[in-house]
Amino acid sequence: MTAILEVKQVNKSFGSVTAAHDINVSVKQSERLGLIGTNGAGKTTFVNIVTGYVKPDSGTILLQDRDITGHAPRSLTREGVCRSFQVPQLFLTLTTAQNLAVALGIANGRAYSPYATIDAEMEQAIDNLLERFRLADYREQIISELPGGVRKLIDIAVAVTRKPKILLLDEPTSGVAAEQKFALMDIVMSALDNDVTVLFVEHDMDIVSRYAQRVLAFYDGRIIADDVPKAVLENEIVRTHITGTAG
Amino acid sequence: MSSPSVISFVAALTLVMLAVLGKVLPGWCVFLLVTAFAKGLAALGLVLIIRSGLLSFGQGLFYCAGGYGAGLLMLWGGVNDAMLLVLAGGFVSLVLGAVIAPLLAGYRSIFFATLTLALSMLAHGALTKADFLGGSDGLNLRPPSFLGFQPASSAEAVYSLYLFACVLVVACALACKVHFNSVRGLLSLAVRDNEIRVEYLGSSVKRVISENFTAAAFLGGIGGALNAIAVAHIDPELAFWTTSGEFVFVAILSGYLSVSAVFAASIMLEFIRSFSSQYFPNAWQMSLGIFMLASILFLPNGIGGLLQRRKKRLEGSKIA
Structure with missing residues (x-):
């Protein structure tokens, strides 16, 4: 299956802080991706770059092989790249x-x-x-x-x-009571059409394990792991830097 | 209560009531209503801008452009028909607004307000120096005709003008009321609430603001043209900041929720000013100030907010 979204060698710095360093990601249609990482790891910057809120310093973003790098949010929305926000807008x-x-x-x-x-x-x-x-x-x-x-x-x-092709959800369960998180995600995932590609930023690893087919782990503006949830969550580097469960 | 057919029925009924009222009221009162309607039209335009979260201190520019557009068409073009003059005034302001709008749409809050004020004061300064347009004294106009009808007496002229103003006001109010209830009307409020989300839904905030500004210019122009033919005079004071200030006053007093509240506020202001200047000639600005203070303190959402509260209470009691 061809990629619906390709992010190639994307870099972004804010002053001396590197928020995205050589990011390369290829996403297939209808894939459900979880984006994990500590605060400041570069997850939201990644979402902001893909949705046009932030322009990358370098690199290319392709939507179904069309270059959408640096496009304005409203034109990306019209192309089918839609998002929700950590603080609902x-x-x-x-x-x-x-x-x-x-x-x-x-x-x-x-x-x-x-x-x-x-x-x-x-x-x-x-x-x-x-x-x-x-x-x-x-x-x-x-x-x-x-x-x-x-x-x-x-x-x-x-x-x-907008009937999105790609939907990016920035921390959909943040600020929601622990016992309601799964209910919320159940509603969201069942409400979406099956062919919609979903990328969601999440801190709760149980949510990630249950709803993501693939996980990107961010640390210090880099992707340090990209695999199925089980493999990423058992990755020693991820356990050291993100989940804090290293033995 | 807000379907287009119901709104149209209420508008027709209002028009009939206003026509009867004009027959009953004394001439000076009828004339005061015409000037209040003219200012109300310009203030209604301002309310369109306020609904998208901005405030213009330069609505007087379009009021003035409409007045000069109508006046010069009468003096230079020999046109005497009130409807043609008002439409011409509206058109001149519409074009001016359409040119300025994209330049202003990128600014927000105080920058937008002061830029509109600056443009208005520029026009005031230019008109004051333009001797061929009458300079600071302005130009006097002839009495207009109404679709071929030329009033014979002054009483007939005042009532004809009043009726014409009523038709104009009801038509514009109807158009705005239907617009306020439309999806596009909601989009203006959405821009006011959250520009980021509007952009992330695929719409252009600048486009919304530009369109509202241009429509406001058109309404300002119509109001200015109506005022010009009512007082039979145009001068640069129409673009002065105090004129724009009056529209801001009316818009604050009315709030942005109701169309009829705009005209109610305009009539209130006109009567308060008229009586204050008669009975307290040296302190009428103070009475206006007191009135404004009271309206901000006791009617923070304006007369429109009060009307809406009443409407909700009424609907609540019906359900109960």
Whole structure:
């Protein structure tokens, strides 16, 4: 199977700090990748580079063999590279349904007509999304009044309105109560189409073990391990620098 | 209560009520309403900008451009029809707004506000020095006609102008109300809330801001043209910062949630100013200041917020 995303020799520094050093990754379609590493290891920088928030100093990023290096976030989103954020990025004064309406409106072009209202078809699409992400109870609630875990789900639901080819989730379970993390990930993974490629940043190794097919371990801006979860989590260097479980 | 057909019905009913009201009220009061409507239109434009999270201190520029556009078409082009003059005023401001908007769309907060103010003051300065446009004295205009009808008496002229202003206001308010309820209207609020997410949904924040700014310019131009034919005079003061300040005042008092609140706020301001300048000629600015302080303290979301709270309470009691 050909790669949907290829990151080749990407480097990025912020002053004297190297956030990405010679990063090479090839991701196949519908793969589920977990990105692990300590704080400052370069995981979020990697996500930010792929999604256009940060431009790399050097290197190339290919999406289905097309060079997308340095493209702006909105053009990458239109190409099918979508993301959620560690701190959910939502429209705080709007309701859940209105957040989804804006997202769907941008995706289908209704948001560019000055008088296109939320029609029955869009209402149906909103309801479908709410159903898929188990958010129906929060339909008419203002985002600023919702708990963090619900906001995380809405952030991801908003991101998938574009029908992404690649979805990058930055710490989808951070700030969520330990007992709710698996439930949240179950909802997310079951809500996504099977052909969507998912890359998620995660600190909880149990989550990584269960939901990732492959794991990239970051340390000091480098990828120090790239393999199936079991192999990476048993890797001595990973155990020393990331999980802290070295014997 | 917000489907387009219901909104259209309410608009038609409002128009009829306003027409009847114009017959009942004294002439000075009717004229005051026309000037309040003109300023309300410009303030409505400002509200469009505020909905995307920005504040313009230069809405007077488009008010002035609309006034001069209409006035010069009357004086140089020999056009007397109020509708054509107002449309011309709106068009001039629309073009000016469309040229400026992309340059301003990259700025935020105080930088955006002061840049709009600077452009407005530049126009004021240029008009003051332009003798062929009347310089600081401005130009006097003729009374307009209304779709071929030329009023015979001054009372008829005031009422005709009032009716014309009512049609204009209701049409613009209707368009804005439907727009506020549209997906595009929500997108403006989304930009106000979170620009990053709007970009990460595939939309351009600059485009949204540019479009809102241009639409605001059009409304400012229509308001300026209406004001010009109402007072039969245009001068550079229309672009002065105090004129823009009045629109900001109206926008703050009304809030950004309701279209009708904008005109309510504009009428309130016009009446307060009129009565204050009559009864406290040396202290009317102070009464305006007190009024503004009170509105910020007691109506932080403006009259629109108050209306929305009432509406929600009403809906809540219906459900209960």
